[in-house]
Amino acid sequence: MKITKIETTPFAIPYRKPLRFASGEVEVAAHVLVRVHTDTGLIGTAEAPPRPFTYGETQASVKGVIDSIFAPQLLGMSPLAREAVHAKLDRTVGNPAAKSAIDMALWDLIGQSLGVSVTELLGGYTDRMRVSHMVGFAQPGEMVEEAERVRDRYGITTFKVKVGRRPIQLDVDVCRALRAALGDDVELYIDGNRGWTASESAAALRALEDVGLLFAEELCPADDVLGRRWLAAQSRIPLYADESATKQGEVTRELLAGAAHGVSIKTARTGFTYSQRVLSQCSGLGVEVVIGNQIDGQIGSLCAAVFGSAFELTSRRAGELSNFLDMTDDLLAEPLRIERGELRVPQGPGLGLRLDEDKLAHYRQD
Missing domain, CATH: 3.30.390.10 (Enolase-like, N-terminal domain)
Known part of the structure; x- marks a missing residue:
């Protein structure tokens, strides 16, 4: 061939x-x-x-x-x-x-x-993943309404909350509103997309200690080298590297420098081959991971689910697999379905997809 x-x-x-x-x-x-x-x-x-x-x-x-x-x-x-x-x-x-x-x-x-399926080729651990849904910037009431709608319709109980605005109190209020509305059974974590400084991040994390966040992702820029180490050393909430860890060398740098406690793996930027290597690095160092999303459509979300379901470590947390719900349409002849908070991976050969x-x-x- x-x-x-x-x-x-x-x-x-x-x-x-x-x-x-x-x-x-x-x-x-x-x-x-x-x-x-x-x-x-x-x-x-x-x-x-x-x-x-x-x-x-x-x-x-x-x-x-x-x-x-x-x-x-x-x-x-x-x-x-x-x-x-x-x-x-x-x-x-x-x-x-x-x-x-x-x-x-x-x-x-x-x-x-x-x-055979790509999931089998990679590892074949399971045929499904729990789903995490991203909630983008809006006023607290709107963000709560979106999370409740997604929970009630799709059974999703893990939410990634976009933060990084100024004043930080707005994002603190959003997280508190989500916790109050959704209850303690729902998992929440935040993603700052490099929007805050290290000191702003520290203040926000202190204010959110009682909200019960799983972790906080990429709160300040990768170039803030000393600030990120200072923040990670004092934070009681685990910090995950995302944009700062786009390839293997960066993953090693962030983890060994003490600037992060976990890593977001995105197949959209490291494919299956290099994502597998990043996962091996994290596994060898005893570091937890999350399957991230690059605002993928259904094909990209399928790829993320295929990789995430292939390994035990990536299957522990809910993967970010639902951004396609925000699109008005997509290209798959058989659309992905999220039911009871899970996305099942198609079982056909390869990725098991068919285009419309x-x-x-x-x-x-x-």
Whole structure:
């Protein structure tokens, strides 16, 4: 089996409402569908969600780097030659979403060729994951209303609360309102998207100690080296690295420097191959992880669920798998379903997905 073509299709699907957080705002899912074709007729599929305010990638840059640099290098290679593929991809710095989409599409191909699911190939621990839902910036009452609606309709009982605003009291009030409305059986954690300074983060964490947060994610920038260490040393709430730990070296740096107590793994930026290596690092150091989300559509959320369900460590916590609920539509012929707070992974070969070609034709931007 050889790679004969890598096809990139930009598409755009509106969100039901703007999603707001400290590092940016999105109104439309302007993503890139990546399909790797082979001489056997099999096609591997994945989704690249660019996040210019975090990694610098755009829809145009993802398509451009794959079409002009990556695809010509990979034509004629075997999808099984993942190490050789990554050696070629890594000659170009950055571009994590573009590289990850290619990697996941290759795993999809390998699973299809063997007649087994990617979850089985990776580890096969379980066939489902508990789901965490992200609640974006709004007034306390609106955020409580959204969380209650998602809990009542989908059975989700874990919520990621976006924080990082000034004054910090607004976000403190939001967390307290959510805890009061949802009760003690619901899990809450916060994500600052680098919006606060270390001192602001410390003040917020002190004010939230009695709210019962699972952890706090990326409250201040990675460049605040001493501030992050100072914050982690005194916080009674575990701190998780996200944007500061986008590749293996950064994960090692953050953990060994004492700047974080856990790591968010996102298949949208490390694919399956490098996500597996990050997970091994964390497991070897006795560090907990959470499966994060890059505001993925259903294809990206499926990839995150496929990886998260493959391993015991990633299955312990609810994964961030529900951002597609905020989109007005999607590209899968058989949409993902969240029932009783869980997302079951499709059992077909590879990723087990099938595209709705009519929807793709409607939303494509080229």
